[in-house]
Amino acid sequence: MTENIKPFISDALKALFDIEVPSNDVKLEITNKDFEGDFTFVVFPYLRQSRKNPVETATLVGEYLEKNCPEIIDSWNVVKGFLNLSIPVEAWLKSVLKSDFNTQPADETKRQKVMVEYSSPNTNKPLHLGHVRNNLLGYSICRILEAYGHEVIKVNLINDRGIHICKSMLAYAKFGHGESPAEAGMKGDHFVGKYYVLFGNENKKQAVELMAKGVSEEDAERQTPLMEEAREWLVKWEEKDPEIITLWEKMNNWVYEGFNATYKRMGVSFDKFYHESETYVLGKDIVEEGLSKGVFYKREDGSVWINLTDEGLDEKLLLRKDGTSVYMTQDLGTADLKYQDYKMNASVYVVGNEQDYHFKVLKSILQKLGRPYADGIFHMSYGMVELPEGKLKTREGKVVDADNLMDEMFATAKERTEEQGKTEGMPESELHHLYEILGLGAMKYFLLKVDPLKRILFNPNESIDFQGNTATFIQYTHARCRSILRNGKFSEPVRLPEHHEPSEKNLLVLFTQYFEKLEEAADNFSPSVIANYMYEVAKSFNTFYNQCPILRANSEDQIQFRLYLTLQTANMLKRCGELLGIEMPSRM
Numbered sequence: 077m078t079e080n081i082k083p084f085i086s087d088a089l090k091a092l093f094d095i096e097v098p099s100n101d102v103k104l105e106i107t108n109k110d111f112e113g114d115f116t117f118v119v120f121p122y123l124r125q126s127r128k129n130p131v132e133t134a135t136l137v138g139e140y141l142e143k144n145c146p147e148i149i150d151s152w153n154v155v156k157g158f159l160n161l162s163i164p165v166e167a168w169l170k171s172v173l174k175s176d177f178n179t180q181p182a183d184e185t186k187r188q189k190v191m192v193e194y195s196s197p198n199t200n201k202p203l204h205l206g207h208v209r210n211n212l213l214g215y216s217i218c219r220i221l222e223a224y225g226h227e228v229i230k231v232n233l234i235n236d237r238g239i240h241i242c243k244s245m246l247a248y249a250k251f252g253h254g255e256s257p258a259e260a261g262m263k264g265d266h267f268v269g270k271y272y273v274l275f276g277n278e279n280k281k282q283a284v285e286l287m288a289k290g291v292s293e294e295d296a297e298r299q300t301p302l303m304e305e306a307r308e309w310l311v312k313w314e315e316k317d318p319e320i321i322t323l324w325e326k327m328n329n330w331v332y333e334g335f336n337a338t339y340k341r342m343g344v345s346f347d348k349f350y351h352e353s354e355t356y357v358l359g360k361d362i363v364e365e366g367l368s369k370g371v372f373y374k375r376e377d378g379s380v381w382i383n384l385t386d387e388g389l390d391e392k393l394l395l396r397k398d399g400t401s402v403y404m405t406q407d408l409g410t411a412d413l414k415y416q417d418y419k420m421n422a423s424v425y426v427v428g429n430e431q432d433y434h435f436k437v438l439k440s441i442l443q444k445l446g447r448p449y450a451d452g453i454f455h456m457s458y459g460m461v462e463l464p465e466g467k468l469k470t471r472e473g474k475v476v477d478a479d480n481l482m483d484e485m486f487a488t489a490k491e492r493t494e495e496q497g498k499t500e501g502m503p504e505s506e507l508h509h510l511y512e513i514l515g516l517g518a519m520k521y522f523l524l525k526v527d528p529l530k531r532i533l534f535n536p537n538e539s540i541d542f543q544g545n546t547a548t549f550i551q552y553t554h555a556r557c558r559s560i561l562r563n564g565k566f567s568e569p570v571r572l573p574e575h576h577e578p579s580e581k582n583l584l585v586l587f588t589q590y591f592e593k594l595e596e597a598a599d600n601f602s603p604s605v606i607a608n609y610m611y612e613v614a615k616s617f618n619t620f621y622n623q624c625p626i627l628r629a630n631s632e633d634q635i636q637f638r639l640y641l642t643l644q645t646a647n648m649l650k651r652c653g654e655l656l657g658i659e660m661p662s663r664m
Contacts, residue, residue, distance in 0.1 A: 077163060077171050077588050078104045078115060080148055081141075085117055088140040093126040093133075112153060113160030114585065120157045130157030165576055168584035172644065173570065177651060181591045182225030182598075191418055192218050192456075193231040194426035195339075195346070199331040200244040201269035203338050203478040205534065206428070209461045209523045212657065214426040215344040216524055216603040217456065219655045224598035229418055232346040233410065236328055237353040242309040244268050245323055246302070247275035257330050263479065265334025268327050278302055338478050343516070343657045348417075350410060356401060358409025362445070363395050371444045384440055392437050407438050415449045422452040424601060429457040429529070456601050459531035461523070484536055485515030492540050492548070498664065506663075513659040514540065514548060520658050521547030525607035545611050547658055550649060553614040555664040556621070557646035564627050566639040573634040579620040583641050586613050587648060594655075603656055610652035617645045 082102040089095040107113035119126070119133040126133040131154055138152040138159050150164035194214020197203055203211070218228045248271040257267035282300035287293055297303065312320045339345065363380050366372035372382050372394060380395035394405055414423065425435060435455035442450035463476060490511040493499060499507060522539035526532050540548050589609070597605035626638040650660045 077168065080167070080171075081115065081145075081161065081163075084141055084145045084148070085137065087144070088137045089122060092136050092140060093122065095122055095125045097122075107160050111155060111158075111160050112151075112162065114163045115161045117159040117161065118157060119159060123157075133157070134159040165581045165584065166572055168581060168588065169570070169572055172584050172587045175588070175591075177587075177590055177648070180223065180225035181595065187225045187227070188421035189227045189229070189418065190221055190422045190424060191229045191231055191414060191420040192221070192424045192426065193233055193414075195232045195344070196235060196427070197232075197335060198240060199234065199236045199268070199328045200240050200272045201477075202263070202265035202334060205461050205463070205476045205478070205481060208342070208478050208481065208519070209458065209532065210426055210428070211339070211342060211344045212520050212523050213456065213458055213528055213603065216606075216656050217424065217426065217601050219657065220594065220597045220603060220606065223655060224594055226598070229420065230345065230347045231350065231414065232348070233350045233352065233355075235352045237313065237356060239306060239310050240272070241324070242306045242313065243275040244272040245320075245327055246306050246309055247271040247278065248327065249323065251278075257334075263334040263337060264330030264332070265338070266477070266479070267334075268331050269477075275302065275306075341482060341516075342478065350414070352406065355410040355413060356406045358413055359401055359405035359407070360395070360409070362408045362412065363405060366394070366441075366445060369445070371441075382441060382444075384437060387440055389433070389437055389440065392441075394441075404434070404438065404441070407434075408441065411438070411442060411449070411453070412447070415447070420449065420452070422454060423449060424454050424456050426456040426458070429459055431455070432457055454601070456528065458528040461532045461534050464533065464535055481519065481536070482516060485519045485540070486511050487515075488536060488540050489515035489518065489548075492542070493664070496542065502663065510661055510664065513661055514551060514664075517547035517551055517653075517658040520656055521550070521607060524603045524656050525611070527604050528602060545608075550610055550614045550653075551658075551661055552664050553617055554646055554649045554653075554660040555662060557617070557642045557649070558662040560626055560642050561639065561646065564635065564639050564642075566643055567636060570637060570640045571633045573629075573631055573637050575630075575634070576637075577620070577624055579616065579623050580638070580641060582616050583613075583620055583645065586616055587644055590648065590651075597655075606652050606655050610649055610656075613645060613648050613652070617642075 079099075081104065082099040085102045085104075086097050086099040089097050102117070104115045104117055107116045117134075117137065119130055119137065123130060123133060126136075128136070134154040134157055138154060138161075141149045141161070142152065148163060148167055150162045150167075152162065153160050192214055194217075195203075195207065195211050197207055215230070218230050221228045248268070251274060252271060257264045260267055262270070279297060279300050279302045282302055283293070283296035286296040286299060291299060309320060313324060363372060366382070367374060367380065372380050374380050375397075377397040378399070379393060379397040381391050381393055383391050385391065392404060393402055394408075395401060411423070414420070427435065432455065435453070435457075439450060439453045439455075442453065493511065493514060499510070502510070518539040519536070522534060523532060525545065539546060542548050542552055586609075593605055593609040597603060620638075620641065624638060626642060627635060629635045629638055646660075653660045
């Protein structure tokens with residue numbers, strides 16, 4: 077809608093004050109709710125050239141618009157230097173009717189190939205609540221970028237090597253007695269995670285024995301026979317010891333089966349899997365390149381570093397004195413590999429905010445090395461998720477894993493829905509599907525409606541509520557719309573009735589904001605923009621529903637117009653839900 081108004085304001089500034097302002101540079105804001113109007117034009121930047129006070133300048137522009145575009149400007153008012161413009165409901169309806177909301181709004185100059193890396197689990201434990209936010213953010217960002225018009229590659233870098241993997245392997249070798257996940261009646265990832273916790277418990281017992289002999293607590297856990305053996309296993313793994321590799325492959329496969337089941341239920345997917353076991357050595361050639369270019373330097377002990385203090389960072393180790401790589405070495409190599417595979421314009425890393433420093437360093441190093449993709453690196457940082465009872469501790473087994481959380485959400489959705497007493501007559505299979513999408517929807521929305529940078533205190537019981545800013549409220553609104561549409565018969569063309577209510581116009585105004593919200597979400601990698609927009613749509617529809625009879629309206633034109641608003645609401649909620657990975661039920 078603003079694109080229709082801006083050229084007239086540009087013409088007004090030229091005709092009235094001889095001020096040249098391209099229409100694209102005209103700024104319009106949504107009018108403050110305390111004042112009448114839809115959009116506000118602020119005249120203060122033009123006072124020096126208009127040679128008039130703010131009220132006079134705004135009044136002259138308002139009069140020009142009233143005369144030259146009456147079909148777009150319904151009325152106007154001036155508050156100091158703010159020109160508030162009201163758009164007639166006919167113009168809003170026309171704008172909505174001609175919109176194809178399924179199009180990708182980004183033009184060719186804005187479209188890019190974007191890689192989004194998310195999830196990145198370790199193969200020594202199941203996915204937990206922290207992974208849930210990561211997966212939901214990553215997948216939703218991909219859906220939003222695709223809807224905007226970008227080509228997106230969804231990537232998962234599996235952390236399948238290292239001392240933590242050897243811990244679960246060693247514990248299984250010592251205490252597993254050849255048992256399989258099927259024999260234990262467990263998902264593969266939970267089964268392997270059990271042995272990671274077991275290693276921690278057994279290691280603590282040995283540490284207590286060392287502390288009794290005078291070893292400090294900090295040193296004791298690192299010096300136990302069990303930890304020494306785990307380090308030996310890591311060396312054997314890197315030397316490709318056949319027995320170690322065979323066990324490693326078997327246990328990883330158990331974990332992958334478990335991960336895939338969790339991903340499927342959660343509704344996330346990937347186009348490409350990278351594995352740390354295949355990429356951890358790739359960065360060593362880049363280290364040699366950096367040394368030859370003088371970007372890196374070698375210390376007397378043989379270790380390789382980069383000095384980034386001139387950028388407000390620190391000195392960073394890139395290769396240990398024994399020639400072994402560190403995480404940064406691997407990330408440099410993997411970044412090169414990903415670019416060789418896909419030649420993307422941008423590379424987004426969805427990783428928690430505890431890694432903010434790491435990704436600043438990664439980007440800086442790649443820029444200094446002259447990598448063509450370096451400027452396109454973006455760390456999609458997000459805050460941690462905590463429960464009311466505190467932080468998660470995986471090695472102690474004090475963690476809410478993703479599968480148990482989804483089971484809990486299902487059970488809560490079932491209980492809350494049955495309390496409403498509105499599911500009589502629905503077959504059991506349909507009810508099961510309903511509870512699943514309500515439970516998962518509540519979890520997803522609760523984690524996505526908050527700005528990614530903020531920490532979340534996740535309370536499952538608060539996430540399922542038929543009132544308030546929840547997925548359940550939004551899903552119930554969608555089901556209500558579909559119920560009305562089943563009982564009414566919508567037919568085109570849509571005509572504006574003689575009488576209309578403010579709540580009807582409010583819905584039309586919200587519909588026209590969809591592309592603006594999609595662009596904002598895509599530019600800022602922020603699903604919360606879409607989540608809060610769809611809540612506003614649902615909230616506005618319920619206001620309209622409570623104020624305006626739909627199927628018992630006064631005229632056929634009014635019935636059809638209100639059915640059209642109902643249809644657009646249902647479609648918009650479904651469309652936004654798809655961007656967040658949230659399914660919208662037709663019945664509740």
